[in-house]
Amino acid sequence: MNFWLSPGTLHIEPAQGSDAETIARLHAEGFYRGWTREEFAAYVAGKDTPIYVACDSRRRIAGFAMLRHLGDEVELISIAVDRKWRNKGVGAQLMRALFEAVRMSPAKRMLLEVAADNLSALKLYGKFGFAKVGERKGYYPRPDGTPATAIVMARDIG
Template sequence: MMKFWMAPGGLHIEPAETRDAKDLARIHGQSFFRGWPTGDFAAFLGDAASPAYIACDSRRRIAGFALIRLAADEAELLTIAVDPKWRGKGLGRALMEAGFADLMLSPARRMFLEVDEQNLAAIRLYKRLGFEAISTRKGYYPRPDGSAATALVMARDLG
């Protein structure tokens, strides 16, 4: 059974495959100070406990992705990133909603994530999706100037 969800801008969302690792690493590197290497993405994409979703066009050009890790009855959003030219078009929300829909078929009942407390756009999105702040992690994210940002830990029930 092929999983497929609609996305804004004429794109669709489907499960990521190992062959997508290079594109995910590129988009991640455009989105975060310390992007993850292709090999890390390949390892995640080869693991059934790490479902990933890509937003792409009919030629499979990837505009964004979300990567999740499952453990027992919990899910963690490991990372989500959207190509800079596609930001602000609702892809992040569509990727999260596809993940929620897919997770309804799993044992996961709660999802967690960490977000830089200064990433206000992401925090607004997560709050609109039902996440609530539950704690913080000081010094969690490295910054280019050598300082470290605090992560806000958020969670929501999956249904």
């Protein structure tokens, strides 16, 4: 499965085991508690946790998105874009690719969690029709010890 993007001649494809280190680095850049290369290697190998990467023709990864299939629901576990590729539409293209990837699955709804103070992510998810369905106070740890609230969002797949 390839989804061609613009600008920048990127495309989206399923992650490979060799991508785990780069994915772990991108995750650590975007989140306080990044996951390890070993954890991402296990997710890439798992059938219920597909990871998609946005990369150039030389497979330099600009961003990734990871799902978890849960019967008639699918959860967006994580999405991250390399700093030099932010604000260039990569996150939106990853979201489009995710919906295309799950279109033929049994999933009827997509869920996600996002930090309440992550305004750019909230804007992106709102653009894709996600609405708040709940929140989890004190869910995300922060470096300063003050936990952040997670907003739980969902939208139908159709």
